[in-house]
Amino acid sequence: MSLGATVLDGLVGNVSRCRRKPATPQFYRLGDDDDVIRFRYSARLRVALSPKTVAGSVPMSRRLLKQSSPSIEAMIQADLQRGAGLAIDLAALEGTGVSNQPQGIANVTGVNTQTVATPGQPTWNELVGFDTAVADDEALDGSLAYVTTSGVRGKLKTTAEG
Numbered sequence: 798m799s800l801g802a803t804v805l806d807g808l809v810g811n812v813s814r815c816r817r818k819p820a821t822p823q824f825y826r827l828g829d830d831d832d833v834i835r836f837r838y839s840a841r842l843r844v845a846l847s848p849k850t851v852a853g854s855v856p857m858s859r860r861l862l863k864q865s866s867p868s869i870e871a872m873i874q875a876d877l878q879r880g881a882g883l884a885i886d887l888a889a890l891e892g893t894g895v896s897n898q899p900q901g902i903a904n905v906t907g908v909n910t911q912t913v914a915t916p917g918q919p920t921w922n923e924l925v926g927f928d929t930a931v932a933d934d935e936a937l938d939g940s941l942a943y944v945t946t947s948g949v950r951g952k953l954k955t956t957a958e959g
Contacts, residue, residue, distance in 0.1 A: 798882070801940040802889065805846070812846045849899050851884045853877055890944060909933055917949050921958050 798804060805812070827833065855873050887901075894900030902908060909930035913919045931937055945953070 798886065800942045800944065808846075808848070810848070814844060814846060849888070849897060851881055851888070853880045853884070917946070918952050919949070919956070921956055924953070924956070 823834075825834070855876055857873070861869065888899050890901045891903045892898040892901035894904060911923060911926040911930050913923050927943070928937070931941070
């Protein structure tokens with residue numbers, strides 16, 4: 798979430814919204830008594846959102862429960878928060894859309910992708926392709942970042958430009 802995901806909090810029940818913004822906002826001039834022309838999204842651009850729940854637990858011994866202190870409770874709460882955050886992030890990225898999972902970005906059709914010839918070892922030109930794909934969707938705004946594994950991160954630190 799810290800990478801700039803849009804969070805829609807406080808929603809109740811199912812919601813339908815546009816999958817993505819139109820390529821170009823529509824602006825025009827109005828006369829004093831003219832009505833605004835509303836842009837309607839086609840059905841193929843709409844996506845239904847429904848609430849999902851993530852749950853977790855931390856096993857504790859009876860002795861730990863009996864000797865509990867505020868610092869132990871804080872540690873357990875931090876473990877639960879971190880685990881829930883990772884579960885939410887993973888589902889947002891790679892959720893299958895079945896078995897109570899949301900559909901993650903990687904499983905949504907119509908999202909621009911960049912092919913990496915050797916998995917886990919992108920070349921400089923392939924990295925530039927990622928930015929190009931995002932720019933094609935007119936989405937190079939806000940706080941942008943790459944999400945990757947530690948192995949790919951290490952590889953990227955040693956990938957020469959050009």
